[in-house]
Amino acid sequence: MESWFSELQTERLRISFKLRETLYRTRTQFQDLAVVDTYEFGRMLVLDEMVMFSEFDEFAYHEMIVHVPMLLHPNPTRVLVVGGGDGGSVREILRHPSVERVVLCEIDEEVVKVAREYFPRLSAGLDDPKVEVMCRDAIEYMKDPGEIFDVAIIDSTDPVGPSLGLFTLSFYRDVHRCLGLDGIVTAQSESLYTRPDHIRGMCLKYKELFDHVAVYCSNIPTYPTGYWSFTMGSKTMDPRTDWSEERAKQLEPDLRYYNRDLHRAAFALPTFFREWIDV
Structure with missing residues (x-):
């Protein structure tokens, strides 16, 4: 370079x-x-x-992709991370005392190796005894993971190359099948300004499977336009109202971006976009 x-x-x-x-x-x-x-x-x-990600703003991404769905589930004990080989999402998941097991499914083993060497503060949670790291294709893994999860975090790259299949209805069906009764999935879903069609397509697919679908946002300067979205599907809980403020309060002292006020505000979408996606 x-x-x-x-x-x-x-x-x-x-x-x-x-x-x-x-x-x-x-x-x-x-x-x-x-x-x-x-x-x-x-x-x-x-x-x-x-x-x-960058060292400067990764917390704005990882805290929001993880804590918003984790605080929605009444008792998240088993969590799946698809992608996320850098370990940032795992780090945030382990802040929740209810968690007993985390499975990280990352297709590229080299991402995990590089994270351990060059980003040790980000990847430290990968060595936690609660965490299982498997380097394999999540599309194949989700066809028969052999266990049920409470929360799934789709911490993938953009929808190109090896990640393209993680944005299909067939993959979302597999994720839905492997979630428990109160199961929740959240995926990074690009910028409202540059990829509105993509986000709308994700919402339409989620609506075929989940009773509740919502989009929320975070400000991440190194990502396109700096205004980034996450799309959430929930089997039973309303993402906007059913989350635990008490558990959120307990987390706040250790976090750099997430707080309860921001949680509520994250679901407030611009009018042009709210009308476009209709969720």
Whole structure:
């Protein structure tokens, strides 16, 4: 890489980061992988020329993709993470004392290895005895995981390459089947401004399977437009009203982004988008 790294966020929009250095780069079985050190945002993991996270703002992503669904479930004990080989989602899941088991299903073993070496604070939870890390294709795994989960976190890359199949109705059906009676799934679902059609498509698929569907957002500067969405499906609980404020209060002192006020506000969507997705 040169002294600047640029991510093409749409065909007509790119964001650039001035680099201190490229720490590591390889071509894995599935994707191009790089770890870069930037002046503005610290270290970044880059997959196929797309920023996965930075040290500067990863907490805004991981805290929101995890705590919003975890606080909705009345007693989450068994949690699945699809993707997320960096360990950030696992770190946040382990903050919940009810959790007994976490399964991380990451297709690319190299992501896990790189996270352990270059992002130790992010990946430390991967060594927790409650956590099982398996490096395999989640699409195949979800056809018969052999257990039931309370919450599923789809912490995938963008819907291209090896992650494309994680955004299909057939995959969501498999996830739904492997969730318990109060089961909940949350997936990262791109920017409201650059991918509204994609988010609407996810909502329509979720509506075929779940009684409650909702979109909520977080501000993540290194992601396209900085305004990022998550799409949630819940079998029984209403994401906007049925979450536990008491458990949230207990978590807040250890968190950097999430709080109860932000939880409520995250479901407040811009009018143009709310009308478009109709959830």
